[in-house]
Structures are given as C-alpha cells and as structure tokens.
Amino acid sequence: MSTIYKSESGASRVRRRYEELLEIWPVPAEHVRVPTGEGETFVVVSGPQDAPPLVLLHGSGANTTMWRGEITSWATHFRTYAVDIIGEAGASAPSRPPLDSDRLALWLDDVLEGLGLDTISVVAASLGGWVALDYAVRRPGRITRLTLLCPGGIGAQKMGWLPIALFLRFFGRRGVRQTARIATGLDTKLTEQVLDDVVLTFTQYKPRTERLPIFSDDALRHLTMPMLVIVGTRDVMLDSAATAERIHRCVPHATVHVLPEVGHAILGQTTTVSNFLLNESPPT
Structure with missing residues (x-):
C-alpha cells in the first residue's frame, strides 16, 4: 500500500477515512473483493439484484465514495458496482500498469468476470473516464450506455x-x-x-x-453506444472545449453538456445522468 503513498502512516490515515465514509454509505451495500491479474480489486455493490448493471469508475486520487451523493438515486434503478480502480486511493491493489498498454482493459475484464457481468452501463469521471473509453475502444459491444464526466483522453491535459x-x-x-x-x-x-x-x-x-494518452479520431468514431459527455468550462486540468469539439465531430450521436462556471469536479448532475441511463427525456 505504501508504494502509492508517501508513508505507511499516511496510507493508514487515508484508509481510516475511507472506512469511515463506507460506514455511512447511504444505501445497503455489499463489499466484494475480486481477484484479478493486477491484484485484488475492491467493489461496493448496491441496488436490486435483478436490476441492470451499472459500473462506476472514479477519478484519480479518489475511490468509490466519490459516488455517495448519487448512489441513492442510481441504486434505485440499477445494480451498481462502484469499483476502486487499482493504483488509486481506495482499497484495491496498488498496481499501476502503463496507460499505453492493454493491461487496464485486461484488469477490467477480470473484474467483470469476477462479478459475473457481461454487458454493462458505465458512469466514469476523469481518469475513470479514460479507463472507460479505453475499454470501450478495445471491447466493442461490452458497454451499452456510457456517461463520461470531465473525461481524460479526449482534450489535452492542461x-x-x-x-x-x-x-x-x-x-x-x-x-x-x-x-x-x-x-x-x-x-x-x-x-x-x-x-x-x-x-x-x-x-x-x-x-x-x-500524461493520459489521447484517443485518436478514428478510435472515437468507432464508439457506437449511446453516450453522454459532461464537461465544465472552468476545468483547469483538461481542455473541456477540445473535449466537447472532438466528441461533437467524432461521435455525432453523443449528447454533450458544457456547464458554464464549472470546474473539473462535476457535481449535481445526478438527475441528468439518471435520465440518460434510463433513456428518458429530461423534464421540461
């Protein structure tokens, strides 16, 4: 664990805070540990067992608790799988495979197999958005609906x-x-x-x-699933204008929302995302 932290004591402090937040997860949940080729992966599972699966992938330096404001809504309609990405500040293995390889896709293959999932919907943010896009490009047909919040890999890093x-x-x-x-x-x-x-x-x-590798126009053009992309105009970490422009140009069927005066952390979009995942029109 200390390999991704400055000290073992620091890792313990972060881990304790994570455990405190898991204890107040707002809906009933199961904690699942899935063995993978990159080490054990921690997943928080909520929602009805017979509901369609929704995989949640957080951003860099985060963990599954970033979804605690949305999970009550999403777990009403979906069986949600909030996955701690390996090498990040959660409870999964500290492994950090190179981003310019297929190892994260192979890792996610193992996670989905361990959870018994075939096709999935995904909501992903920042680094998690990059992981989701990489998987969608490499595994056509596995992701049926894709929501990306301030995703990496489309507009350049600032x-x-x-x-x-x-x-x-x-x-x-x-x-x-x-x-x-x-x-x-x-x-x-x-x-x-x-x-x-x-x-x-x-x-x-x-x-x-x-740096996060940038997906080519050709790779983006091969994305055929329904997509919702949300970015903020004040994102100092990623070029949100370029992200919106490339999605409009390369994935014309996608829905793109550009939020004025919003930075890299995108909050308050629970209903918008729910409507998209449920294929419902927003209220007028």
Whole structure:
C-alpha cells in the first residue's frame, strides 16, 4: 500500500477515512473483493439484484465514495458496482500498469468476470473516464450506455496551473487546500468536507505522473453506444472545449453538456445522468 503513498502512516490515515465514509454509505451495500491479474480489486455493490448493471469508475486520487451523493438515486434503478480502480486511493491493489498498454482493459475484464457481468452501463469521471473509453475502444459491444464526466483522453491535459500549485506548496496545508480548490473547482461552503477529504488524500498520496494518452479520431468514431459527455468550462486540468469539439465531430450521436462556471469536479448532475441511463427525456 505504501508504494502509492508517501508513508505507511499516511496510507493508514487515508484508509481510516475511507472506512469511515463506507460506514455511512447511504444505501445497503455489499463489499466484494475480486481477484484479478493486477491484484485484488475492491467493489461496493448496491441496488436490486435483478436490476441492470451499472459500473462506476472514479477519478484519480479518489475511490468509490466519490459516488455517495448519487448512489441513492442510481441504486434505485440499477445494480451498481462502484469499483476502486487499482493504483488509486481506495482499497484495491496498488498496481499501476502503463496507460499505453492493454493491461487496464485486461484488469477490467477480470473484474467483470469476477462479478459475473457481461454487458454493462458505465458512469466514469476523469481518469475513470479514460479507463472507460479505453475499454470501450478495445471491447466493442461490452458497454451499452456510457456517461463520461470531465473525461481524460479526449482534450489535452492542461499544465498551466501547475506552477501555481508548486508555489502554494510552500504554504503547507493551507497551500494544499488552495491547490485543491483550483484543481477541482470546488469553492463553496457546501463542498468543504469534500475539500477536506481531497486535502487529506493528496498530502499523503503519490498520484500518477504520466500524461493520459489521447484517443485518436478514428478510435472515437468507432464508439457506437449511446453516450453522454459532461464537461465544465472552468476545468483547469483538461481542455473541456477540445473535449466537447472532438466528441461533437467524432461521435455525432453523443449528447454533450458544457456547464458554464464549472470546474473539473462535476457535481449535481445526478438527475441528468439518471435520465440518460434510463433513456428518458429530461423534464421540461
């Protein structure tokens, strides 16, 4: 575990906070550990057993608890599988296979097989969006509906905010908190606890440093499943304008929402996503 953290004590602090949040998961849940070729993968399973499957893939430096605000709604209609991506700040193995290989797709093959899933709907954010896109490209037909929130791999990563982040490091925890505000775009009192959790993680955790590979136009054009893509205009980490433009051009059947004054962390889209997953028109 310490291989992706700065210290074993730091890993323990993050793990304790994760366990606290799992204890207040808002719906009944099962905790499943799935063996894979990359090590054990932790999955939080909720919702009716006979409901259609919905796989949730979180972003970098996060874990399944990022979905706790949406899970009550989604688990009403779906059997939800909130997967801790390997090598991230959850309870899965610390393995970090290269992004320019097929190993994450093979890992997700193992996860789905272990869960007994064939075709699935997916909601994924940021790095999780990259993982979902990589899987959709490599495994045509496995994903039946795909929702991407601020996905990686379409618009380029932005690096202009990094000098500010490096400068703010000199101000200790206060600087880390301000960096978290800039990176996520979360700056309201309603998101203070979320920011606290981000700060706790990133003061102890060593994120991936390689750039996310960009999917080619040809790869995107081969995506045939219904898609919903949501980005924010104030995303400082990914080029949201380029993401929207490329999806419009390469996946013309996709629905794209560009949210004004929203940063990298996209909240409050539960109903929009539910309507898409259920193939329902939004209320007028």
